[in-house]
Amino acid sequence: MKILVQKFGGTSLSTAEARANVIEHIQDALNQEYKLVVVVSAMGRKGEPYATDTLLDLISKNGDCLPAREKDLLLCCGEFISAATLCSLLHANGIPAVALTGAQAGIQTNDDYGNAQIVSIVPNRILDLLEQGNVVIVAGFQGQTSGGDLTTLGRGGSDTSATALGAALKAEIVDIFTDVSGILTADPRIVEDAKPLDVVSYTEICNMAHLGAKVIHPRAVEMAMQAGIPVRVRSTFNKHPGTLVTHPEAMKQSGTLHDRFVTGIAHVPGISQIRVAAQEGAFDLQLRVFKAMARERISVDFINVNPSGVVYTVFDQETDRALKALAELGLTPLITSHCAKVSIVGGGMNGVPGIMATIVEALTDQDIQILQSADSNTTIWVLVQGEDMARAVRALHRKFNLHK
16 A cells, blocks of 8 residues: 555644644645555643643642553543544545554553553554545554553654554655744744755754754654655645655655755753863772762763763753762762753764864854864764853854855
8 A cells, every 4th residue: 555644743733723734734645545644642732721731730730649650541632632633524524534542553562651662563453444445543642561551652752653653554654744844954943044954864853853953753763764764844834845854865866965064953952061070090980970870860961081080961950969969979060050052963074174163163253162062973062051052053054054
């Protein structure tokens, strides 16, 4: 079968006008003779009645002691409501449709409630329903354990549901519909002249997603990359083709591979830099520090280790716990809070001289101090003061001509 998976996020389903656009996209796919699986998120955002964050507020206002298993039972409800609502609308438009929970769709997970990992997908029921001419609507963000308990897949779980189902069904493509027309070169709330990208590699968008770009969840991209299934990031509110995410080889074959060093600029605010100096002869400092962070389950990033000590970052909300853990070791670190990580991402940077010089020049011209830096084959990260973040993103975007 020629199968397409469409995923619609909360903003795509939150109003009658938005849902009318969803019906149009579904009808367009059917007109192209696709067999269609539609994955849905909970409707709306925090404050709206069926949004995931609204359901979490319900728990916090009623004891805030719900065990993780029962919390997943509640959080699955938002997607149930979306699936049933969309199913009703499709029938009203003369389109045969069946709604399934994640469990009914064959998604089996481990029992890590709240952040479950998909173990397997047996899509036989979906395939039977597609053969019968139905649009199959699947509640995203969820599955079930081998024992039959409902689980949720963590933030961005509906994206993961969509690409995992795409892989299991050997779909031709997965469309992720959101409220923007694809992936941009930077956050348009910071960079007014950010440009949409026609095509990016899995690695580029995965890095951008990990580093602050929130259009698609990196876990979903990694799953699509493993299966070799192209993904399009599109807007629910127009017919723009959006951004295609695929392998560089496929980009070459289609003639869409661009000769560019930098693809986009991403950012993450709310970061604290921690510097711990080593006493003379204290060769075990690094081990003691990072074991203490691990015991406290504090995620560390931007790590520099050298004989004089260690420098690393944590999220601002973890700073107090990190300091307490270090104090118990008799250590007194230097802290710089409210920083931001700005990331320059591009598959064409590897081995190209002068990229770091260009970054330093762009930030120096704006009197922005680089507190720390690191790099990989496809990304260079710089740490700056939080108050400098927006200026840094704009300066780098313009320096690399991403506005053109």
